[in-house]
Amino acid sequence: MKAVAVRDGGKTAADLCIIEVARPETGRGHVLIRVTHAGVNRPDILQRRGLYPPPPGASPIMGLEVAGVIEQIVPDPQWGDDIGWKVGDQVCALVNGGGYAAYVSVDIRHLLPVPKGLSLAEAASLPEVSLTVYANLIEHGGLKAGEAVLVHGANSGIGSMTVMLGKAVGARVIATVRGAERIDWVRALGADVVIDTAAGDFIDTVKAEGGADVILDIVAGDYVAKNILCLKPRGRLVQVGMARGNTAEIDVTRIMQKQAILTGSMLRPRSPEEKARLTAEVRAKVWPLIEAGAIRPVVAKVFPFAEVGAAHAFLDSGAHSGKVVLEL
Ligand SMILES: NC(=O)c1ccc[n+]([C@@H]2O[C@H](COP(=O)([O-])OP(=O)(O)OC[C@H]3O[C@@H](n4cnc5c(N)ncnc54)[C@H](OP(=O)(O)O)[C@@H]3O)[C@@H](O)[C@H]2O)c1
Numbered sequence: 001m002k003a004v005a006v007r008d009g010g011k012t013a014a015d016l017c018i019i020e021v022a023r024p025e026t027g028r029g030h031v032l033i034r035v036t037h038a039g040v041n042r043p044d045i046l047q048r049r050g051l052y053p054p055p056p057g058a059s060p061i062m063g064l065e066v067a068g069v070i071e072q073i074v075p076d077p078q079w080g081d082d083i084g085w086k087v088g089d090q091v092c093a094l095v096n097g098g099g100y101a102a103y104v105s106v107d108i109r110h111l112l113p114v115p116k117g118l119s120l121a122e123a124a125s126l127p128e129v130s131l132t133v134y135a136n137l138i139e140h141g142g143l144k145a146g147e148a149v150l151v152h153g154a155n156s157g158i159g160s161m162t163v164m165l166g167k168a169v170g171a172r173v174i175a176t177v178r179g180a181e182r183i184d185w186v187r188a189l190g191a192d193v194v195i196d197t198a199a200g201d202f203i204d205t206v207k208a209e210g211g212a213d214v215i216l217d218i219v220a221g222d223y224v225a226k227n228i229l230c231l232k233p234r235g236r237l238v239q240v241g242m243a244r245g246n247t248a249e250i251d252v253t254r255i256m257q258k259q260a261i262l263t264g265s266m267l268r269p270r271s272p273e274e275k276a277r278l279t280a281e282v283r284a285k286v287w288p289l290i291e292a293g294a295i296r297p298v299v300a301k302v303f304p305f306a307e308v309g310a311a312h313a314f315l316d317s318g319a320h321s322g323k324v325v326l327e328l
Contacts (some may be wrong), residue, residue, distance in 0.1 A: 063099020145170030
């Protein structure tokens with residue numbers, strides 16, 4: 001089968017190439033998906049550069065989410081016959097690597113149906129952001145109706161899902177972007193307030209808005225101390241990325257004064273059982289919001305599989321808003 005490989009260290013997107021490799025084995029409790037589309041995510045770029053190695057046992061091939069068609073099912077007898085899926089079903093899924101390939105083996109419990117009314121390309125853009133944002137905004141952050149959420153990088157895949165899920169649960173959404181040209185796009189997702197950090201700091205505006213109960217932060221670095229200043233009493237700062245660096249200097253007095261909670265998580269290292277639980281939660285709580293139109297996929301561009309290097313260069317350039325998808 002065709003799959004994407006990295007040559008010469010992966011420093012640039014031009015180091016990506018397509019090679020022939022054996023189809024993955026489909027173990028007990030797994031399905032083989034014929035991949036039609038694969039989501040392209042920021043961690044893929046880090047993996048290409050050798051900065052985000054696949055965890056033990058994971059496919060060395062890049063790609064954390066796919067959509068496609070079930071080609072083969074290998075049931076696990078302990079789960080019984082009624083597995084809820086059949087060969088030929090259109091599905092999407094979070095995968096533990098291996099998404100940039102014609103076929104990928106996926107734990108049956110990690111499958112999601114293609115939401116009604118959506119294309120396979122749109123479906124491929126959803127699993128990674130849906131699971132990450134649900135886990136961090138709702139489970140770790142505990143965001144509730146009537147609260148306020150601050151999200152940085154609101155034009156990103158993660159950021160755009162945070163804006164839409166935040167609005168869908170009835171929260172007020174304050175968003176930051178870098179550049180005035182992003183403002184209307186993020187406002188159209190439903191954000192109540194959009195701050196252009198290229199024009200000035202976000203702290204005063206967020207404080208003038210009354211502060212944030214939850215902050216979903218993909219930026220870290222010097223943003224951490226600023227975020228703590230923006231939290232309301234008993235606010236929760238949830239760290240999911242570190243675009244500005246993984247260390248921060250903070251005044252811990254502020255944490256104590258506000259009874260703040262600093263937390264965060266990574267999706268990929270979670271156990272298969274934990275991902276299965278999260279997938280079921282997302283199917284029950286987020287998929288109906290997508291099918292009702294309250295959350296919509298935001299695909300910036302679909303690239304043919306042969307142009308995977310161009311897809312990485314596009315994501316790397318920062319020119320996009322929303323998600324990038326490969327079509328096989
Ligand atoms: N913890 C987890 O489980 C998990 C899962 C998935 C993703 N993530 C992380 O979430 C982040 C977003 O992923 P994505 O796929 O949605 O990426 P993406 O679409 O490429 O977006 C990256 C975002 O980060 C912003 N950004 C980059 N450098 C910045 C800086 N120095 N200061 C302020 N903002 C900056 C970008 O702003 P511009 O558009 O203005 O450049 C953009 O909004 C990544 O850091 C990724 O590693 C974490």
